[in-house]
Amino acid sequence: QTVVTQEPSFSVSPGGTVTLTCGLSSGSVSTNHYPSWYQQTPGQPPRALIYNTNIRSSGVPDRFSGSILGNKAALTITGAQADDESDYFCVLYVGSDTWVFGGGTKLTVL
Amino acid sequence: QEQLVQSGAEVKKPGASVKVSCKAFGYSFIGQFIHWVRQAPGQGLEWMGQNNPNSGGTNFAQKFQGRVTMTSDTSIITAYMELSKLRSDDTAVYYCARRGLGETGYVFDLWGQGTLVTVSS
Numbered sequence: 001q002t003v004v005t006q007e008p009s010f011s012v013s014p015g016g017t018v019t020l021t022c023g024l025s026s027g028s029v030s031t032n033h034y035p036s037w038y039q040q041t042p043g044q045p046p047r048a049l050i051y052n053t054n055i056r057s058s059g060v061p062d063r064f065s066g067s068i069l070g071n072k073a074a075l076t077i078t079g080a081q082a083d084d085e086s087d088y089f090c091v092l093y094v095g096s097d098t099w100v101f102g103g104g105t106k107l108t109v110l
Numbered sequence: 111q112e113q114l115v116q117s118g119a120e121v122k123k124p125g126a127s128v129k130v131s132c133k134a135f136g137y138s139f140i141g142q143f144i145h146w147v148r149q150a151p152g153q154g155l156e157w158m159g160q161n162n163p164n165s166g167g168t169n170f171a172q173k174f175q176g177r178v179t180m181t182s183d184t185s186i187i188t189a190y191m192e193l194s195k196l197r198s199d200d201t202a203v204y205y206c207a208r209r210g211l212g213e214t215g216y217v218f219d220l221w222g223q224g225t226l227v228t229v230s231s
Contacts, residue, residue, distance in 0.1 A: 034216035051217035
């Protein structure tokens with residue numbers, strides 16, 4: 001069974017930079033997993049931020065960026081703002097028309 | 111305006127089935143896959159499966175095999191997800207989401223508002 005791992009929580013100061021990661025329980029994440037990232041606030045559906053590793057969805061501020069760092073996908077927020085305080089989820093395509101979400105990271109901005 | 115509008119909250123008893131609908135507005139429904147994702151209270155997102163409204167083809171996460179059905183009715187531009195043999199741990203918000211096309215073919219770019227399904231005796 002494929003497990004996608006994310007940090008359960010992270011904290012960043014306003015104006016600071018934070019990198020959240022998305023890994024695989026076995027193996028490395030590559031662009032072939034088409035990593036995408038979603039932001040979710042309480043009571044709302046997720047919103048797509050990044051897809052295909054590093055492409056920002058329409059309307060997403062450029063302080064959000066995606067990459068592959070080592071053997072993981074990464075979401076970097078540069079110049080964090082108060083309204084970036086949210087849950088962030090990654091999802092990986094694992095082949096055979098199957099996707100797996102990570103457990104999510106709760107980001108606190110303080 | 112592109113939207114996915116889901117049916118309202120449901121309360122079901124253990125062992126029953128639930129069918130959630132997802133109506134599409136503002137885009138070509140038959141052209142894009144609909145995925146279903148659920149989120150238990152206070153928990154993360156869980157991919158359940160996908161349906162191709164054009165062909166009717168489906169693919170499910172292994173844990174839901176045999177218990178989930180995903181269909182579409184193109185005449186009323188609506189997708190459905192039916193989950194049977196409900197258990198208390200199926201209590202969750204169920205989302206439909208559209209999979210993008212072309213370069214965006216691996217992103218869920220439009221989401222429904224979610225449908226809370228509560229399983230309780």
